[in-house]
Amino acid sequence: xxxxxxxxxxxxxxxxxxxxxxxxxxxxxxxxxxxxxxxxxxxxxxxxxxxxxxxxxxxxxxxxxxxxxxxxxxxxxxxxxxxxxxx
Amino acid sequence: xxxxxxxxxxxxxxxxxxxxxxxxxxxxxxxxxxxxxxxxxxxxxxxxxxxxxxxxxxxxxxxxxxxxxxxxxxxxxxxxxxxxxxxxxxxxxxxxxxxxxxxxxxxxxxxxxxxxxxxxxxxxxxxxxxxxxxxxxxxxxxxxxxxxxxxxxxxxxxxxxxxxxxxxxxxx
Numbered sequence: 001x002x003x004x005x006x007x008x009x010x011x012x013x014x015x016x017x018x019x020x021x022x023x024x025x026x027x028x029x030x031x032x033x034x035x036x037x038x039x040x041x042x043x044x045x046x047x048x049x050x051x052x053x054x055x056x057x058x059x060x061x062x063x064x065x066x067x068x069x070x071x072x073x074x075x076x077x078x079x080x081x082x083x084x085x086x087x
Numbered sequence: 088x089x090x091x092x093x094x095x096x097x098x099x100x101x102x103x104x105x106x107x108x109x110x111x112x113x114x115x116x117x118x119x120x121x122x123x124x125x126x127x128x129x130x131x132x133x134x135x136x137x138x139x140x141x142x143x144x145x146x147x148x149x150x151x152x153x154x155x156x157x158x159x160x161x162x163x164x165x166x167x168x169x170x171x172x173x174x175x176x177x178x179x180x181x182x183x184x185x186x187x188x189x190x191x192x193x194x195x196x197x198x199x200x201x202x203x204x205x206x207x208x209x210x211x212x213x214x215x216x217x218x219x220x221x222x223x224x225x226x227x228x229x230x231x232x233x234x235x236x237x238x239x240x241x242x243x244x245x246x247x248x249x250x251x252x253x254x255x256x257x258x259x
Contacts, residue, residue, distance in 0.1 A: 020245050024219065026226070057252050064201045064255070065220045067194070074112035074129060079104060082130055086137045087097070 011050045015039070019051060023058050100140055103149045104133055110150060110222070111157055117217045118161050128164070132157035151231040158214070158232060204254040212247035219244055 011019075018035050021027050027035065039051040111132055115125035136143070136153050143152060205216055218224045218232065219240075226240045233240070 016245055017241060020241055020248075024226070024244075057256075058248050061248060061251055061255070062220065064197065065216070067198045068202060068205070069221050070113055070116060072109075072113060072116065074108045075126065078112070078126055078129060079108055082104060082108075082133045083101065085130070085134055086100070 011054060015042075015051045019055055019058065022055065023062065096140060099145075100137055103153070107150050107153055108133070111153055114154060114217065114222060115157055115161070117221060118158075118214075124169075128157060128161060131160050135160065148228065148231065151228050154232045155234065200255060201251075204251050207254065208247060208250055212243055212250060215240065215243045216247050216251070 015038075018027075018038075022032060022035055039055070042048040042050075043052060108129065112125055112129045115128040115132075116122065119125050119128060132153060136156050143149065205213055208216065214233065215229065218229045219226075224232070226237045226244075229240045230237045235243075
């Protein structure tokens with residue numbers, strides 16, 4: 001009898017950590033490569049797209065968040081004021 | 088403490104102040120969303136840091152230490168309801184329908200959606216997104232600033248991203 005696999009809806013814990021490590025550039029070249037291999041294999045052999053989809057959406061999220069980055073400096077007088085207060 | 092030691096301490100502290108005032112101010116601005124409050128918070132954090140500067144170990148990360156002080160002050164002040172007024176984000180780019188092209192207008196609206204989604208996150212997820220995604224701190228630095236293990240930083244970040252994805256997916 002054919003083994004009917006239950007549809008997978010949760011990402012495996014190991015992949016969850018690896019996705020974040022990948023997105024946040026915490027992997028060296030070899031580990032990044034191994035991770036890409038791993039999720040490609042999951043797609044090919046198990047038909048699981050969870051990691052790939054999550055990776056894509058986290059990357060797109062990062063792009064959106066970029067637009068919120070502030071490019072501001074503390075006003076010049078603030079440093080003088082702090083120094084006055086501590087002296 | 089001798090006069091010479093005091094002078095040396097002040098000189099060292101001034102160096103740190105010059106190096107990190109902008110980083111502290113920027114994170115304070117993300118937290119408070121108001122220029123005046125961010126200036127006050129930055130000032131209070133550095134004054135407090137100077138008070139305990141003799142306890143600071145110079146072989147450790149001053150930036151993480153001062154940000155931790157600033158974050159703790161912010162939490163205390165929020166509890167005291169010092170920041171009770173809901174401020175209009177002064178650095179928010181508001182779309183101007185007269186001068187912008189359609190694409191610029193859509194981009195601005197998208198930015199507003201993302202901003203709103205971050206604001207709606209629970210505080211512990213919001214600060215992780217600010218520190219990691221907007222300020223680019225490492226997991227280890229964030230762990231020091233917030234005072235939690237690196238593993239917790241990782242899992243909070245994952246959950247924060249999932250929440251943001253969920254909230255923004257509806258609009259996409």
